[in-house]
Amino acid sequence: MPLPYLLLDIDGVLIPFPAADGSTPPSHVRHTVLPTGRHPDDPVPIWLDPSHGGLLTGLLTSGLVTPVWCTSWRRDATTIIGPLLGLPDFPYLDLPRPQITISHPDGYLWKRDHVDTWLGKAPAVWIDDDFTSLDHAWAAERTAGGAPTLIVQPDPHFGLQPEHLTELTTWVTQLPTARDV
Numbered sequence: 001m002p003l004p005y006l007l008l009d010i011d012g013v014l015i016p017f018p019a020a021d022g023s024t025p026p027s028h029v030r031h032t033v034l035p036t037g038r039h040p041d042d043p044v045p046i047w048l049d050p051s052h053g054g055l056l057t058g059l060l061t062s063g064l065v066t067p068v069w070c071t072s073w074r075r076d077a078t079t080i081i082g083p084l085l086g087l088p089d090f091p092y093l094d095l096p097r098p099q100i101t102i103s104h105p106d107g108y109l110w111k112r113d114h115v116d117t118w119l120g121k122a123p124a125v126w127i128d129d130d131f132t133s134l135d136h137a138w139a140a141e142r143t144a145g146g147a148p149t150l151i152v153q154p155d156p157h158f159g160l161q162p163e164h165l166t167e168l169t170t171w172v173t174q175l176p177t178a179r180d181v
Contacts (some may be wrong), residue, residue, distance in 0.1 A: 001176050003063070004123035004148065006168070007070035007093070007115060008056075010081055012129030012156030015046045019157050027051065028159075031084055035076045046081075052160060053085035059165055060088055064172045065125060068093055070111060093118060108134035123148040123175060125168050129156040148175055 011017070018024055028047035035044060060067045069077035069092035077092050095114055103110055109130050116138070124147070126139075131153050142149040150171045152164050 001148075002122060003066045004125055004150075004172055004175065005119065006059070006065035006067045007124055007126040007128075008067060009126075009128040009130075010069070010071040010073050010077060013127055013154055013160050014048060014052055014081060014085070016159040017156045025049070025158055033076075033080050033084075035073070035080065048081070048084055049159065050085070053087060055160075055162060055165055056085065056087055059169065060090065062169075064169065070095070070115060070126065070128070072097075103130050104132055108132050108138065112138060119147070121145075121147045125150045125152060125172065127152040127154070127160065127164065127168070129154050129159075 008014075016024055016028060024047040027049045029050055031046050031048060032043045033046055034040060038044065059065065067090040069082075069090065071077050071092070072095060073081060074092055074094060078089060081087075082089065093114065095111055098105075098110055100110055109128065109132065111128070112135060115124075115126070124142075126149070128151075131151055136151055139149040139151045150168065152168060154160050154164055
């Protein structure tokens with residue numbers, strides 16, 4: 001079996017959404033960035049946890065997964081977010097830019113149709129904060145059909161936590177390898 005893809009989102013995973021009072025976790029540091037297409041006079045404030053760099057680098061260089069950004073940040077994930085965390089360079093899915101006003105126009109995460117086509121039968125771990133029960137059912141169906149799929153869903157106000165990576169690592173190490181099949 002090939003290495004599973006690690007599909008990694010950013011908003012709500014690496015960049016937490018502010019709480020109702022506007023606060024972010026104390027572990028996160030404010031940065032001001034200029035995403036592609038944004039006017040220089042209108043930068044975007046983001047908050048990143050510097051410890052994520054080391055945690056993710058260890059995983060990404062472990063040889064357990066093949067990392068791919070799966071985010072509406074698209075290329076900016078590799079040119080802005082990754083470098084701010086000191087992450088090794090890795091590719092991104094060039095997701096479409098749908099004209100939607102909600103994340104679940106069909107009852108499930110808008111990215112899923114594109115991801116499903118892109119993955120084919122490849123095993124995958126997908127970390128995103130915005131899944132619905134239909135996404136969890138999709139992962140179970142993929143797994144039952146021979147494409148092991150794990151969904152990891154951080155709380156969007158706290159983002160990625162060490163226990164999420166422990167869950168991922170435990171799951172991946174239990175998969176059969178190419179030499180086992």
